[in-house]
Amino acid sequence: MTAWFQRAWHSDVGYSFRSSPVAVAAGFIAFVCLFCAVFANLVAPHNPFDLATLELSDAFLPPVWLQDGNPKYLLGTDDQGRDILSALMFGARISLLVGLASVALSAFVGVSLGLLAGFVGGALDAFIMRVCDVMLSFPVILIALLIAGVGRAMFPNAPAAMVFGVLILSISLTGWVQYARTVRSSTLVERNKEYVQAARLTGVASLRIMRRHVLPNVLGPVMVLATIQVATAIITEATLSFLGVGAPPNSPSLGTLIQVGNKFLFSGNWWITVFPGMMLVLIALSVNLLGDWLRDALNPRLR
Amino acid sequence: MSAPSEKPKAMVSARDLAKTFDVSPPWLNRVLEGKPRLMLHAVDGVSFDIEKGKTLALVGESGCGKSTVARLLVGLYEPTRGTFSFEGQDVHATLETPQGKSLRRRIQMIFQDPYASLNPRWTVEDIIGEPLKEHGLIKDSAALHARVGDLLQSVGLSAKDMVKYPHQFSGGQRQRISIARALGTEPEFLVCDEPTSALDVSVQAQVLNIMKDLQQSRGLTYLFISHNLAVVRHVADQVGVMYLGRLVELADKHALFATPRHPYTRMLLDAIPNMHATGQARTPVSGEVPNPLSPPSGCAFHPRCPHANARCASERPITMHLPTVQVACHAVEEGRI
Amino acid sequence: MNLLQVKNLVVEFPGRRGTLRALDDISFAIAPGEILGIVGESGAGKSLTSAAIIGLLESPGRISSGQILLEGERIDNLDDAQMRRIRGRRIGAIFQDPLTSLNPLYTVGRQLVETIQTHLPVNALEARQRAIALLQETGIAAAEQRMEHYPHQFSGGMRQRVVIALALAGEPKLIVADEPTTALDVSIQAQIITLLKSVCKKHGAAVMLITHDMGVIAETCDRVAVMYAGRIAEIGPVHEVINRPSHPYSEGLMAAIPDITVDRERLNQIDGAMPRLDAIPKGCAFNPRCPKVFDRCRQERPDLMPAQASQAACWLHAPQVGGAA
Numbered sequence: 016m017t018a019w020f021q022r023a024w025h026s027d028v029g030y031s032f033r034s035s036p037v038a039v040a041a042g043f044i045a046f047v048c049l050f051c052a053v054f055a056n057l058v059a060p061h062n063p064f065d066l067a068t069l070e071l072s073d074a075f076l077p078p079v080w081l082q083d084g085n086p087k088y089l090l091g092t093d094d095q096g097r098d099i100l101s102a103l104m105f106g107a108r109i110s111l112l113v114g115l116a117s118v119a120l121s122a123f124v125g126v127s128l129g130l131l132a133g134f135v136g137g138a139l140d141a142f143i144m145r146v147c148d149v150m151l152s153f154p155v156i157l158i159a160l161l162i163a164g165v166g167r168a169m170f171p172n173a174p175a176a177m178v179f180g181v182l183i184l185s186i187s188l189t190g191w192v193q194y195a196r197t198v199r200s201s202t203l204v205e206r207n208k209e210y211v212q213a214a215r216l217t218g219v220a221s222l223r224i225m226r227r228h229v230l231p232n233v234l235g236p237v238m239v240l241a242t243i244q245v246a247t248a249i250i251t252e253a254t255l256s257f258l259g260v261g262a263p264p265n266s267p268s269l270g271t272l273i274q275v276g277n278k279f280l281f282s283g284n285w286w287i288t289v290f291p292g293m294m295l296v297l298i299a300l301s302v303n304l305l306g307d308w309l310r311d312a313l314n315p316r317l318r
Numbered sequence: 319m320s321a322p323s324e325k326p327k328a329m330v331s332a333r334d335l336a337k338t339f340d341v342s343p344p345w346l347n348r349v350l351e352g353k354p355r356l357m358l359h360a361v362d363g364v365s366f367d368i369e370k371g372k373t374l375a376l377v378g379e380s381g382c383g384k385s386t387v388a389r390l391l392v393g394l395y396e397p398t399r400g401t402f403s404f405e406g407q408d409v410h411a412t413l414e415t416p417q418g419k420s421l422r423r424r425i426q427m428i429f430q431d432p433y434a435s436l437n438p439r440w441t442v443e444d445i446i447g448e449p450l451k452e453h454g455l456i457k458d459s460a461a462l463h464a465r466v467g468d469l470l471q472s473v474g475l476s477a478k479d480m481v482k483y484p485h486q487f488s489g490g491q492r493q494r495i496s497i498a499r500a501l502g503t504e505p506e507f508l509v510c511d512e513p514t515s516a517l518d519v520s521v522q523a524q525v526l527n528i529m530k531d532l533q534q535s536r537g538l539t540y541l542f543i544s545h546n547l548a549v550v551r552h553v554a555d556q557v558g559v560m561y562l563g564r565l566v567e568l569a570d571k572h573a574l575f576a577t578p579r580h581p582y583t584r585m586l587l588d589a590i591p592n593m594h595a596t597g598q599a600r601t602p603v604s605g606e607v608p609n610p611l612s613p614p615s616g617c618a619f620h621p622r623c624p625h626a627n628a629r630c631a632s633e634r635p636i637t638m639h640l641p642t643v644q645v646a647c648h649a650v651e652e653g654r655i
Numbered sequence: 656m657n658l659l660q661v662k663n664l665v666v667e668f669p670g671r672r673g674t675l676r677a678l679d680d681i682s683f684a685i686a687p688g689e690i691l692g693i694v695g696e697s698g699a700g701k702s703l704t705s706a707a708i709i710g711l712l713e714s715p716g717r718i719s720s721g722q723i724l725l726e727g728e729r730i731d732n733l734d735d736a737q738m739r740r741i742r743g744r745r746i747g748a749i750f751q752d753p754l755t756s757l758n759p760l761y762t763v764g765r766q767l768v769e770t771i772q773t774h775l776p777v778n779a780l781e782a783r784q785r786a787i788a789l790l791q792e793t794g795i796a797a798a799e800q801r802m803e804h805y806p807h808q809f810s811g812g813m814r815q816r817v818v819i820a821l822a823l824a825g826e827p828k829l830i831v832a833d834e835p836t837t838a839l840d841v842s843i844q845a846q847i848i849t850l851l852k853s854v855c856k857k858h859g860a861a862v863m864l865i866t867h868d869m870g871v872i873a874e875t876c877d878r879v880a881v882m883y884a885g886r887i888a889e890i891g892p893v894h895e896v897i898n899r900p901s902h903p904y905s906e907g908l909m910a911a912i913p914d915i916t917v918d919r920e921r922l923n924q925i926d927g928a929m930p931r932l933d934a935i936p937k938g939c940a941f942n943p944r945c946p947k948v949f950d951r952c953r954q955e956r957p958d959l960m961p962a963q964a965s966q967a968a969c970w971l972h973a974p975q976v977g978g979a980a
Contacts, residue, residue, distance in 0.1 A: 030671060209435035210445075213499070216392045217449045218422040231439040379840040488928055489697075518696035518867065523911035523922040530921065545841060548913040552922060575915070589845040590915055591870030593897060606810050606843060 031312040038312075041304035048298050052107040059104045060089070063097035064265070070096050075279075078286050091286040094279065099286060102272055103294050109268035110298070113183055114249035118241050121187035125194025126230075126237060132195065133202025134225050140199070147192045156254060159185040163260040178263050186251050193240055201233035235313050242306035246299040253295055269295045328367035329539055330391075330507055334400035336563075337361040337386050341611070358611055360386040362563035363400070365637070368556070370506075373533070373540040375554035375571075377547060377586070381610040382560040384543045388511045391541060392427045393418075404507065423453050426500040430512035432492035436484040443480035446470070446499045453503055469498040473528055490521030494528065501532070509541045514549060526553060547590055551575060559583045562610055562618040569643035579645045581623045581655070617648065625649040656727055657684040658861050659708070659829055664721035664731075666700075666707055668932075675932040677703050677716065679885045682959070687828065690852065690862040692872040692893065695882035696908075698929050701865045704882075705831045707731070708863070709748055710738040725829070744774040747822035747860070749851075751834040753814035756821075757806040763790075763817050764802030767824055774825035789820040792854060794846075812843035819851060823858055830855060833865045848875050869912055873897055881905045884930055884940040891965020901962035902969045903945045939970070947971060 023029050032038050051058050062068060073096040079089050090099040132143040162185035170177065205211060206229065214224050249269075255261035256270030257277075264271060269291045276288030342348060342355040361383040368374045376384045389395045391402055393413050402409045404425065412421050426449075429435040436445055446466045456462045467477030473494040484492055493513060500508060510529070514522040530553065532538060544550050550557055551571065558568040559582060567580040578584045605622040608614055617635050620626040627648070635646040649655045666678035678700045685691045693701045706712045708723055710730070723731040730741060742748070750756050758766060767786035771777065777785070783802075790798035793816040806814055815835060822830055835851065836844040852875050855862050864876060872879050873893060880890040881902065889902040900906040910923035927944040930936060936943055942952040951970045962972035 209429035209431055210437040212389075212394055213427065213429065213435060213496075214448065216394055216422065216425075216427055217452050217503075218419055219448070219452050228437055228440075232437070379842060490928065519869075520696060520908060520911045520925045521928065523913075523924040524926075526913075527921050527924055546913075547841075548915040551915050552913040552919060572918075585842060587915075589842045591845070591848070591868070591874045592916070593870050593873045593909075593912065593914065594916070606812050607840060 028312045032308070035308055037304055038308035041301040041308070044297060045301040045305055048107055048294070048301070049111065051104045052111045055101075055104040055108050059098075059101035060087075061098040061101045063102045063105065072096070075284050077284075078290075090290050091284075093276065093287045094284075099290050102267070103269070103291060106267055106269040106272050106291060107294060107298065109262055109266055110249050110252060110270070110295070113179065113186070113252045113262070113268065114245045117183045117186040117190060117248045117252075118244050120183060121190030121244070122194050122237060122241050124187070125191035126198050126234075128191070129195035129198025130202055130225050130230065130233070133199040134206055134221065134229065143195065144199070147195055150189055150192045153189065155189045155251065158189055159251060159255055160258065160260060161185075162188065163255055167260060175263055175266060182252065182255065182261055185255075186248050190244055190248065193244070194237060197236045197240060198233050201236065202229055205229045205232050236310075239306055239310040239313065242309055243303055246302040246306070249295070249302075250299055269298075329370040329405060330368040330541070331403045332367075332387075332391070332400070333365050333403075335361060335364045335387065335390055335397055335402055336399035337383075337390055337395055338398045356611060359563050359613070360610070361390065364560070364563075364565045365400075366556075366558055366565065366568055368507075368539055368541065370539055371533070371537050372555040373542050373553055374556045374558060375542040375544060375550040376558045376560055377544055377550055378560035379545060379586075379607050381562060381607050383563040383610075384560050385511055386563075387560075388427065388509045388541065388543050391509050392425055393422065419453065423449075423455075423503040424505050425507045425509070426503065426505040427509045427511065428493070428496050428500050428513045430515055432489045432496065432516055433484075435496050436492055438484055440483075441480065442466075442470070442482055442484070442495055445484070445495065446480070446502055449499065449502045455503065465502070466498075469502055470495075472501065472532070473498045474524070488521075490517050490525060493517060493525050497525075497528065497532070501536075504536075505538070507539045507541070509543075511543045512545070513542075515544065515546065522549070529553070547586060559586065562608070562613050564618060564646065565637070565644070566619065566647065567643060567645045569645075573642045579640075579643055579650050579655075580647050581625055581649065582619050585622070617646075623649075625655055657724075658687045658689075658726060659685040659863070660722075660724040661704075661708070662722045662724070664704075664707060664723065665719050666703055666712065666716055667719045668716045670715065672933065676935075677885050677932055678707065679935075680721070681882075681885075681887055683880055683887060683890055685829065685861050685863060688856070688859055688861055689878065690855070690864060690876045692876035692879040693863065693865045693882060694867060694869060694872055694879055696867060696929055698884070698932070699882040700885040701882050702833055703885075705748075705833050705863065705865055709742060709746060709831055743770060743825040743827070745825075745827050745829065747825060747827040747830045749815075749818050749822045749830065749832040749835045751837050753811060753818050753838070754806070756818045757814060759806050762803050762805055763809070767802070767817075767821060770821055770824040786820075786824070789823060790817070792857075793817070793820045794850060795820075811839055812847060815839060815843075815847050816850065819847075819854065823854065823860065826858065827860055829861050829863065831863045831865075834867070835864070836871060837866065837868070844871070851875065869897065869909070881908065884935055885932065886940055886968060887959060888941065888969075889962075889965055889967040890959065891963075891967075895964040899963060901965055901967040901972060902941075903947050903971075904941045905967075907944075907946075939968070 073088065073092050074094050076088050076092045077084050078091045079086050084091070088098045092098055128143050132140040163181055166181040211224060211228055214228055252261055252268060253270030253273065256268050257274040262268040262271050267275065272291035273288050276291060279287050337360050339358040339360055340355065341358050343353050347353055364387060366374060376387060378384050386395065390397055393409065396410060404421065409421065412418050443463070443466050446469055447462050450456050450462060450465065456465055466480050470477050470479055475491060475494055487495065514525050517525060526549065533540060542550070542553055554571050556568065557571050557574045558565050559580065560566065561582050567574065567578070567583045574583065578587055608621065614621050616632045617630045620630040623630065630648050635648050635651065637644050637646045638651055662682050664678055664681040665676065668675040668677055681704060693704060695701045707718055712718065718731050722729055725741070725745060764786055767789065768779065768782045771782040771785055772779070787798050787802060790801060795801050795813060795816055809817060832851065836847050839847060848871055851862070866872060876893045878891060879893045879896050881888045881896065881904065883904050889896055889900065889905045896905055897909055900909055907923065907925040911925060913922055925944055930940060938954050938956055939952045942948045945952065957968045957970050959966040959968050960972050962969065
């Protein structure tokens with residue numbers, strides 16, 4: 016593990032990372048957010064979902080640096096006495112989970128279809144590309160809203176796992192198209208290269224060539240796309256939660272927190288909605304910046 | 319039974335080999351814009367024989383179809399017409415059958431571009447080992463390791479190089495790795511598609527010498543594609559000159575360079591700058607290679623030929639088999655040149 | 656006076672792993688009307704030399720020392736605006752790929768007229784006449800009609816002729832041609848180099864011809880410089896360098912080239928490879944591969960010194976000074 020890390024640190028990409036202050040800062044922030052999200056139960060000062068620990072008398076406390084603030088709740092509390100900071104960490108966990116899962120699903124589907132389309136060509140290629148075109152003509156949020164909304168209407172008492180499943184599915188339904196198109200064009204280029212021809216004339220089966228020869232060479236742009244799409248997925252999920260068809264209220268994501276806090280914005284308790292919003296921005300921004308850096312680092316012409 | 323005076327049976331034999339590509343605009347465009355179908359006759363009836371242990375070189379300029387011939391011979395393309403036989407069996411028919419796998423073992427190819435012919439994400443060991451694993455020749459990984467080391471040494475590289483990646487090698491070294499990969503399955507026939515065109519002169523000399531040594535030590539038969547007649551002079555036993563998909567002349571090397579018969583061959587030989595006759599003026603050469611999509615009628619070379627007559631513009635010359643040379647030219651046939 | 660003089664030119668690339676010296680103390684001169692060939696293998700620095708002279712070195716490359724003089728005036732220390740006046744008017748350029756040398760969106764006539772008017776004080780009508788004359792000179796039939804054609808309507812060889820016409824449009828005294836025939840078919844190559852030679856002689860322009868093809872050099876050039884690892888190994892009259900090379904590298908190179916007139920069993924090969932820029936040996940850069948190497952070669956770097964009828968950077972030709980070794 017350390018050997019791998021050593022090699023990565025000293026490679027060209029590692030050097031590019033070290034010499035870009037933006038990348039290092041974004042990486043650090045993203046890492047901190049990820050850490051807090053993953054280890055929320057260990058890191059968060061309170062558990063906001065354990066009803067027994069809530070004290071209604073502690074509701075609507077402002078952040079610690081304002082008057083009336085309580086150092087026990089660093090960023091204040093909401094209408095039920097839940098600690099905002101802890102809610103942020105648990106919320107980030109949900110957001111990141113949904114974001115990463117939907118990216119994983121769309122990447123898997125998109126890369127596979129793109130490889131097939133590029134390698135096999137002909138009618139299959141044309142068909143897949145037309146499907147892509149159709150998918151792209153629908154607005155993403157609308158489709159997600161439709162599926163999530165219909166799912167909710169059909170199964171009003173569905174278990175949490177199913178709700179999340181539908182949510183992840185609705186977000187990845189349009190996401191795969193980008194991967195398919197990018198991978199398809201890279202595949203078209205690689206397919207004509209002599210090392211693929213050498214494998215073909217040796218008698219290696221097409222599926223094996225796609226998987227072992229072409230795939231490693233087309234993954235570069237996919238990594239960049241995936242990084243940036245994590246941010247997009249998180250924001251989409253937040254939007255859906257804000258609209259009420261996202262994460263269930265008993266395990267709120269950042270979007271749900273924003274929506275819940277929205278009600279209290281004009282009564283002066285701004286921190287209930289602003290801090291989840293800032294956390295969302297922080298995660299999305301740092302992941303996006305990382306994606307930007309990665310794209311430039313992997314571009315052979317800029318090296 | 320063959321008569322005692324017949325030539326030894328050729329190991330590799332092509333008869334009227336042809337390949338046509340459909341480069342028509344898409345169906346929708348054809349319907350809406352009324353465009354016709356467009357066919358590219360990349361190879362249009364090529365026949366030759368190669369004896370075991372010998373080298374046939376195919377030369378020509380861009381669009382002549384020599385790379386397509388190379389890919390036809392190794393089974394990357396299906397011929398539109400004609401046959402290609404290896405030791406008497408029809409290669410393309412055999413490749414469809416289960417016996418085709420063992421045929422693939424015996425015919426291998428070396429490509430022109432040293433940068434695109436090796437997978438940049440694989441180590442050299444994996445690259446050279448792939449044909450061996452694919453044909454099930456070596457199953458044990460220690461034995462594979464040893465064999466790859468031997469192959470690297472036989473092309474002048476060190477066995478320790480097998481853990482490296484292609485980008486850590488120069489162009490000439492990569493070409494040697496390609497040769498090592500091709501030799502892994504102990505092939506008998508190697509098709510070389512411009513293997514040294516992308517290399518510097520001194521590196522080219524190294525690679526050509528290795529190829530010659532390997533041919534002698536292993537009894538390999540080569541089909542060598544090139545546009546450089548000086549290189550061809552060095553490596554070939556027989557030389558075939560191609561123009562727009564057709565073989566215009568095929569002769570023993572000495573005969574071709576001493577007395578070229580076809581006007582295109584003469585033009586090519588004339589066009590080569592001679593290093594040691596500095597400052598001499600050369601016969602000006604006319605015209606350019608026409609678009610392969612719309613080749614001239616009759617003899618494809620007639621617009622540029624100083625000896626063309628009316629017959630050349632309308633009738634395609636058939637290949638004449640003279641004692642020392644095969645040539646397709648009306649002027650030669652009529653004794654005009 | 657020499658038309659172009661390059662004195663002790665050093666080009667460096669500061670990079671992450673230290674500074675790479677791509678051109679190490681290059682000196683040569685081109686007389687007016689002369690054709691000088693620069694030959695060498697990949698990585699020797701021939702294209703960098705032409706880029707440095709035209710002022711098109713890609714950053715982070717830069718000229719760190721030395722001088723380039725055009726007709727006695729320094730041009731290596733000029734700023735962009737001044738260099739732009741020189742490019743086209745006093746130095747013309749021809750590059751390898753005719754497809755990317757011409758702007759695909761403008762007609763050939765427009766590109767020619769624009770170039771002529773930028774550099775010469777003529778009106779539009781006269782510029783057009785000159786453009787047509789140039790196209791005719793470079794062997795393009797029906798020149799007046801072809802003026803309205805776009806680059807994609809020309810074939811490869813024709814495009815290179817247009818590029819030659821463009822290079823001559825500003826009436827430069829020096830033409831830098833970087834591998835002008837490498838991308839062309841053999842039969843077209845012959846036409847283009849014949850054309851280049853005759854047209855430049857007619858306009859009185861000197862040519863710096865860069866190529867890796869010795870045959871082209873033999874046919875076109877008056878003198879030739881052989882480059883190795885960013886240095887000049889040998890420079891002299893073309894028949895001398897080809898037939899009686901003084902530097903062991905030139906000797907090996909000439910012997911490695913397959914000759915179409917001679918049957919040889921093995922090609923002479925120079926073992927090893929050109930050193931990478933960050934691993935150039937001490938002393939003479941060729942010493943690890945040289946069949947005639949001795950001690951001094953490994954310690955001191957030789958400068959160009961007289962050798963037979965040319966000049967070679969090789970201690971074999973050092974004048975014997977009182978027996979000291």
